[in-house]
Amino acid sequence: MDQLTTYAVTSLDGVAFGLLLFTVGAGLALIFGVMDIMNLAHGTLYLVGAYVAATLSGGGLLALGVALAVGLAVGAGGGAALSFVLRPLGREGSHLDEALVTLGIAFIAADGMTAAFGAAPMQTHVPTALEGSISLGIHAYPVYRLVFIGVAALVAVLLHVAVRRSTPGKMLRATISDPDMAAASGIDTGRVRTAALAVGGALAVGAGVLGAPLLGPGPGVDNTVLVLSLIVVVVGGAGSIPGTLLAALLVGQVQTIGVVTAPALAPFALFGAMLIVLVLRGRTTAVVAGRPA
Amino acid sequence: MTTTLSRPGVLPAVPVRPLVFAGTVTVCVALPWIVGAYQISLAASALVLGTLAMSTQLLVGVTGLPAFGQAAYFGVGAYTAALLANAGVTAGPVHLVAAASTGAAAALATAPIVLRTRATTFMMVTFAVQSLTATLASKWKPVTNGDDGLHTPAVRPWPGGPALTVNGFTYLYVLAAVLLLGLLMAVLLRSRLGLVLRGNADHEQRMAALGHRVTGELTLGYVAAGAFAGAGGALLIAVNRYVSPADMGFEVAAVTLLAAAIGAGSMTGAVVGAALVVFARDYLGGSTEHGPAFLGILFLLVAYGRPLVKRLRS
Numbered sequence: 001m002d003q004l005t006t007y008a009v010t011s012l013d014g015v016a017f018g019l020l021l022f023t024v025g026a027g028l029a030l031i032f033g034v035m036d037i038m039n040l041a042h043g044t045l046y047l048v049g050a051y052v053a054a055t056l057s058g059g060g061l062l063a064l065g066v067a068l069a070v071g072l073a074v075g076a077g078g079g080a081a082l083s084f085v086l087r088p089l090g091r092e093g094s095h096l097d098e099a100l101v102t103l104g105i106a107f108i109a110a111d112g113m114t115a116a117f118g119a120a121p122m123q124t125h126v127p128t129a130l131e132g133s134i135s136l137g138i139h140a141y142p143v144y145r146l147v148f149i150g151v152a153a154l155v156a157v158l159l160h161v162a163v164r165r166s167t168p169g170k171m172l173r174a175t176i177s178d179p180d181m182a183a184a185s186g187i188d189t190g191r192v193r194t195a196a197l198a199v200g201g202a203l204a205v206g207a208g209v210l211g212a213p214l215l216g217p218g219p220g221v222d223n224t225v226l227v228l229s230l231i232v233v234v235v236g237g238a239g240s241i242p243g244t245l246l247a248a249l250l251v252g253q254v255q256t257i258g259v260v261t262a263p264a265l266a267p268f269a270l271f272g273a274m275l276i277v278l279v280l281r282g283r284t285t286a287v288v289a290g291r292p293a
Numbered sequence: 294m295t296t297t298l299s300r301p302g303v304l305p306a307v308p309v310r311p312l313v314f315a316g317t318v319t320v321c322v323a324l325p326w327i328v329g330a331y332q333i334s335l336a337a338s339a340l341v342l343g344t345l346a347m348s349t350q351l352l353v354g355v356t357g358l359p360a361f362g363q364a365a366y367f368g369v370g371a372y373t374a375a376l377l378a379n380a381g382v383t384a385g386p387v388h389l390v391a392a393a394s395t396g397a398a399a400a401l402a403t404a405p406i407v408l409r410t411r412a413t414t415f416m417m418v419t420f421a422v423q424s425l426t427a428t429l430a431s432k433w434k435p436v437t438n439g440d441d442g443l444h445t446p447a448v449r450p451w452p453g454g455p456a457l458t459v460n461g462f463t464y465l466y467v468l469a470a471v472l473l474l475g476l477l478m479a480v481l482l483r484s485r486l487g488l489v490l491r492g493n494a495d496h497e498q499r500m501a502a503l504g505h506r507v508t509g510e511l512t513l514g515y516v517a518a519g520a521f522a523g524a525g526g527a528l529l530i531a532v533n534r535y536v537s538p539a540d541m542g543f544e545v546a547a548v549t550l551l552a553a554a555i556g557a558g559s560m561t562g563a564v565v566g567a568a569l570v571v572f573a574r575d576y577l578g579g580s581t582e583h584g585p586a587f588l589g590i591l592f593l594l595v596a597y598g599r600p601l602v603k604r605l606r607s
Contacts, residue, residue: 038413038420040547089600095359095413096554097596103547104592111586223543227424230417263432267425271406274421278409 005139010256012136016145018252019152020211022245024225025232026159027203029244031079032233033176034196037086037095040102042204043226044109045078049208050124050217051117057209058125064209071209072202079201080194106222114219121218144213151210155203160241172196228255231270235277247273314561321468325461337464337532339571340471343564344525345545346552347478351518353550354558355482356511357494359412361546362419365403365426366396366519368541370526372430372437375536378445384452385466388527396523397516399426404512411497423546431538442537445530457531467528471564474524478560481517490514548574548588554595557602 024046031039049071056067085105089097126144133140163169174182175192183189208217215221228251236247250273258266325333345367352360370392377388407418430437437443447456450466457463481487489510492500501507529540539545548570555569556562573591578584 032413036413038416088597095416096353096550097599099359099361099416100551100554100592100596103551104589104596107547107585107589107592109589111583111589114585115583223424227421227543231421234414234417234421264429267429267432270421270425271403274418275406278406278418 005137007257009136009139009141010260011253012141012149013145014253014256015249016149016152016214016252017255018249019149019156020207020214021225021228021232021251022248023152023155023207023211024204025229025236025248026156026241026244027079027200027207028229029233029236030196030200030203031082034172034193035083035086037098037102038230039082039200040099040226041082041106041109042102042229043222043224044106045075045201045204046208046211046225047113047217047222048074048078048109049205049210050212050215050221051113051122051208052205053209053212054117054122054124054217057127057212059128061127061129064127068206068209071205075202075205076198077201078205079197079199082197082201083194110219110222113217117217119219121216121221124212124216126213148210148214152207156241156245163241168192168195231274235273237277237281247277318472322465325464330460333460333464334532335571335575336568337460337467338575339568340464340467340564341525341528341532342545342549342552342571343567344471344474344528345522345549346556346563346567347475347560348518348521348525349549349553350556350558350560350563351478351481351490351514351521353553354556354563355487355494356490356514358511358515359416359550360419360518361416361550362407362421362423362426363518363522363549364541364546365423366399366522367526367529367545368426368430368536368538369399370396370523371529371536371540372443372526373523374448374527374530375443375445376436378448378530379443383446383449383456384454385448385450385457385470385527385531387452388448388530389470389524392527393520393524396526397520399523400516400519401512404515408508408511408515420546423541424543427538427541427543430541437538440538442535442539445534445536447534448531463532467531470524470528470531474521475560475564478521482560486510486513486517544585544588547592551588551592551595554599557599 024042027045028039028042031037031042052071052074053064053067056070057064082102085101086098089101126142130144130147132143134143134146135141163172171182171187171192172195174185174187175189175196179189182192215225232244232247232251235250236244251270254266254269254273258269320327321336324336328336345363348366349360349363352358352363373392373395374388377383377391382388403422407415407422410418431440433439447458448463448466449456450462455462457466489500489505492505493507493511497507500510526536530536533540549567552566552570553563555566556564570588570591573587574584578587581587
């Protein structure tokens, strides 16, 4: 019984971590969807958010709000800047050159952040109002994580509704599935792209600000987040918010329960998930970028 | 990307390339008598990275698949050689054959996953393969000793030969091995498989329409690239006498892609690219603690320089 509750708590941690990966992964999927690039600096954006939180937040809810606002602004700016730095490569830029640009940014930013914040991981303080634990049956659970689960779930619902129902969401889907046709029917695809990149960047940095108490800033965290979020995109299929959410929750469980019970098998579980999804989906040139749900 | 290779008509009448190549090889052989011990160890590291860059180039520059994960097979080869060395088998050639075999086997095992994708998704999946393999190396402690890595005895150039403990000799052994691997690669590129892989880079659908079993052929190419990467791993053990999950990590994967990009589709270019990367990271950046920033700048220079160079050529 005791072991069972331990698993239940670990599983709840997995939900929180999964939702964190969903927020980052949804941003990555969005950027992949509109630009057909793999943003190798996506983990860097998360790390920026986590450092913003570690520096600005702590104490009051207001400080967290300020950190979040700064983070979202930085993320939107960073995402939008991505379209400018990739523009010189041309519209038909090779995947290799695009990857090199985002890698270069990631390396320089990582070097700068290590120089500014040191090589040791930083502690992030939770606002006093959200400190402490709440009793769930017989086990106590940190309040902040529950709040995080709630906020991230809300983000997921809002994103889904926005992509499915709103006019900008429909313009986004049209731009992803057929840019030329969308442009011909009067959609300013350039603006849609920039907006999507800004939202994608804001999601990554926002996840960093709110997720810092779960996965704090430190050298190497950018790579961890990058790898896990792109596994989420591969398994979930870019373009489908519910798919991304399911994949994120799965990876979250593997990364918590899987790592606790069988650490050497966890990589195999993720390999297996990718294999199953890729086999079931059949061969595609670019996941399902052309088929947004 | 393959335009520089697929234009045999523009070769100059004077055999400039063979002469330059012969001159470079001569300088490389004479290097231990020219530079100091530290530089020679860097040169050996550059050759090891160069082998991995050749493996990556076979996929990126020749086959048109943006592979980010060759470091995984490199790591598989390195751990194979390290385990052999620790079991008392210290003959370098045995390491090379064994590591190439396990690298190829690992590539064969993962090919069904990665070859279901192309383009950006291919890059994502190969990245995931690299990262998950590195995670496996750090978690599978009974075999890999986790993040502490494996130390090994010195490699011998042939069974019963002298132990390679002096940097200059190690370098010459690695140079000989890399030249042999380069020769094998040259043969592979001129073989039927090499041509078919290039054809797939140019127009995969047409190759399929011509009756080629594209997936099978790409699998062969992927396995060959895995074998080269694995052999590079064996050379890593000869140079470092040590392997840890960091040797197959994100940075290795990233700089390998950079080296291949500098090579712009050519194999010798990839090796030169690897040497440039080691020079920028360890020689320029090594003394400042800002190696990653130097690398980052090199990434941007190459990314923006390549389209420029392409435009100037055409």
